[in-house]
Amino acid sequence: MSIRIELYDTTLRDGAQAEGVAFSLNDKLAATARLDEMGFDYVEGGYPASNEKDKSYFESVAERSLKHAKVCAFGMTRRRGVAVQDDAGVSALLDAKTEITTIVGKASLFQASQALRVSGDENLSMIEETIRRLVESGKRVFFDAEHFFDGWKQDAAYSLEALKVAVSAGAEAVVLCDTNGGSMPEEIAKGMDAVRGALSCVSSAIPVKVGIHTHNDCGLAIANSIAAVESGATIVQGTINGLGERCGNADLIAVAAILALKKNGRFSVLSSDSIERLTEFSRFFYELTNVNPVISQPFVGKSAFAHKGGMHVSGVNRDSSTYEHVPPESVGNERRILVSELSGKSNIVACVKKYHLEESGELDQETIAKILERVTQKESLGYQYEGADGSFRLLVSKVKGEFEPSFKRLNYQTSVVVNVVNDSLTTNATVATVKLRVGKRGEIRHEVAEGDGPVDALNNAMRKALQPIYPELAEMKLVDYKVRVLNSDAGTAATTRVIIESKDGEEHWGTVGVSENVVEASWIALCDSIEYKLSKSLASRK
Secondary structure (H helix, E strand, O other): OOEEEHHHHHHHHHHHHHOOOOHHHHHHHHHHHHHHHHHOOOOEEEEEOHHHHHHHEEEEEEEEOOOOOOOEEEEEEEOOOHHHHOOOHHHHHHHHHHHHHHEEOOHHHHHHHHHHHOOOOHHHHHHHHHHHHHOOOOOOOEEEEEEEHHHHHHHHHHHHHHHHHHHHOOOOOOEEEOOOOOOOOHHHHHHHHHHHHHOOOOOOOOOOOEEEEEOOOOOHHHHHHHHHOOOOEEEEEEEHHHHHOOOOOHHHHHHHHHHHHHHOOOOEOOOOOOOOHHHHHHHHHHHHHOOOOOOOOOOOOOOOOOOOHHHHHHHHHHOOHHOOOOHHHOOOOOOOOOOOOOOOOOHHHHHHOOOOOOOOOOHHHHHHHHHHHHHHHHOOOOOOOOOOOOHHHHHHHHHHHOOOOOOEEEEEEEEEEEEEEEOEEEEEEEEEEEEEEEEOOOOOEEEEEOOHHHHHHHHHHOOOOOOOHHHHHHHHHEHHHHHHHHEEHHHHHOOOEEEEEEOOOOOOOEEEEOOHHHHHHHHHHHHHHHHHHHHHHHHHOO
């Protein structure tokens, strides 16, 4: 029988302390629904005494029916010198309509004296009275033992006594916190052993669970969480994508994947099919928090199963386990074969097969060599195909002699008119003119359009010229635009690389352009994007 490890998500509270992250009420409700759908056991919704938004969240979430997750209200022990029945924070926790309340208290004598300015005995009384008050009011209580590991290393007896007091007062779980993120995995394991020994002699109405809460200041939050589970922890607190203050919290995405896939079935987490949806789930939270995805994130990052070196790709083509520790589909990710000047022929073959760019059978070695030579040549000029699969597919088509351009540029022009108002305010008008020879009949199309900047104006003018002949372009949208300066020491004469991401109703693709002129680089990438879309349409009609 596998051991159920309960995952306690604190993204909406601890994760919100990350720099640049803020959740609206609707964000928090949407996140709660997704966490519940994935099978998370606990969702820490926030601190109801801290602000009106968190108070409204607990009122709103109480009206929703969750299938699995238990929503937890977070709060602190009573304040020093204040009776527990008079403490506003404790009262707010009692008013929150949650079955479980998580109380954070100091499990370090040093922290109690320096941060709270109370004696060790007073700190223990604050823990005991707060938990007992909540339990007697019908709440289930988890105790977050803040600074436990630092406190245990300084004064083990006191830190363990704080846990005993919490359990005696009615806490059903104690969560050991590596609050400063400075502990090593072996210290986590030793601390866990000491806690299990200390709590074994404490009488309690219900079995006491031990949990772990780690921070990533040494880059060990995930490793420390796993070390705690190996030593008996059955609750893991953390955040989605490792969000959190300073260097962040333990990433529950990686924790879940490790426990489910790397521990030979000893542990179970989440719902039955959730591990296969981790990549999509991770990206949902990146969108929700407006944080750029970490491409190297274990398991779910865009680069987690990306292969660039020719020897690696050759091995993966024979047996994926040569350079992949789990199948990418096991976490909902995908294998990516990158094409660059470092590539070997294996990369080219793999990409051609992936994109179905061969009509039948294997490509001949001469064609493969020509493709590799063209990639190397283009990259020497600043091109990069790792994020430009659309441009790579067009390159292959050109090398094979199959590419037929849908239009040809005769000329284009952009102009920006700046009007100064009141010596400070300005209004801009950007205009682009394009002249194209379009289609097999060579029809000349000459169009003018405005836009928000020269690239947008060019895109609009090209659409006006091409869409009457190629109406399928109406399905295509530009969704991202990136500019990279390649040789910044050249100042304003530097070469720039532009990557454009486009999509239609079927797929996303990227295209690339390089030039000393950023508008020209953008034009090249725009043309590739349009040509790729039209080549797809042509292929579907054959």
